[in-house]
Amino acid sequence: MEAKSISSVQNPLVKHILLLKEKSRERKKSGLFVVEGQRELELAQKGGYTLTTFLYCPEIWPDHHLKKILGNSSPEIIQITQPVYEKLAHRGTTEGVLGILKVKEHVLESIRFKNKQPLVLVAEAPEKPGNIGALLRTADAAAIDAVLIANPKSDLYNPNIIRSSVGCVFTNQVGMGSTEEIIHFLRSNQIKIYCAALSASKNYVDCDFTGATALVMGTEATGLTEDWLQTSDQNIIIPMQGEIDSMNVSVSAAILIFEAKRQRGF
Incomplete structure (x- = not known):
């Protein structure tokens, strides 16, 4: 699986992810939200949520684990450097992985x-x-x-x-x-x-x-x-x-x- 890469914390996607994490208004407007951690991402996909973008830090989370966490989904895959991951992650114990997913309506x-x-x-x-x-x-x-x-x-x-x-x-x-x-x-x-x-x-x-x-x-x-x-x-x-x-x-x-x-x- 070929991945793009982001090495700058000033990258527009990094700024967008930070907005999604911090602002309810941004989540509602875009219909997207952010999840960090392997267990949470696996539970979200098992629960029927669509993973649109998957970001991982190869220094923390090796490439060969991609298939395990992505399963049959086909999101955009992006490698991020450790400084970018540390900027985005709330916890340092989330295995170096984050995902952007689509919200559900909950009617x-x-x-x-x-x-x-x-x-x-x-x-x-x-x-x-x-x-x-x-x-x-x-x-x-x-x-x-x-x-x-x-x-x-x-x-x-x-x-x-x-x-x-x-x-x-x-x-x-x-x-x-x-x-x-x-x-x-x-x-x-x-x-x-x-x-x-x-x-x-x-x-x-x-x-x-x-x-x-x-x-x-x-x-x-x-x-x-x-x-x-x-x-x-x-x-x-x-x-x-x-x-x-x-x-x-x-x-x-x-x-x-x-x-x-x-x-x-x-």
Whole structure:
């Protein structure tokens, strides 16, 4: 596979990649995003993402590994020098490889359930990339059916989300929409809505999550909006024994998800 080469950090493509990493507006305008690291690139391609450009530093990542990471894809291949790689890479431990990929739309209409009784995680208005990444990582660990993000505040292809999810942004079925759209989607699919909330709540271990279930999480600061609370089939709570009344949203979601999985015999 013949490769072009870039040795200057002033190269236009290098500047474009930096913009893609730093600016959500640039990602949305171009429909492209950047991934670094072999594992993340392999997960993205396995998840059906199109790799348009592959960059590697031969001093770190030997040419003979190309076939392994590219598989049947045929992106533009570019060799980069170590100074260029260090300019582009956020981490020095990403094996000397980066890729430019096409974004997906994540419309609710594209969600398909393989299980008759799907288990879905809904996160309303999550802002912190680290929390979103952790939620996606937990969703992958439990192999749930979908993650739905209502009223998203962060671009799903923010490098911090990709990094904190360790590539699980690519392994989950992710849908995005307004709270109203997601409530309609859940109702249309006869999925029962369980909202994590402090008021009128039932201990989560006393709930039956074996049917089609959506576990709905709000932000740590404000919780869920009234639309969710009014449409909830049952509010649920994780009892606290300390001085505070809430936990990190990703920790709470993990507790609820794995209780649902336990009830389902997994």
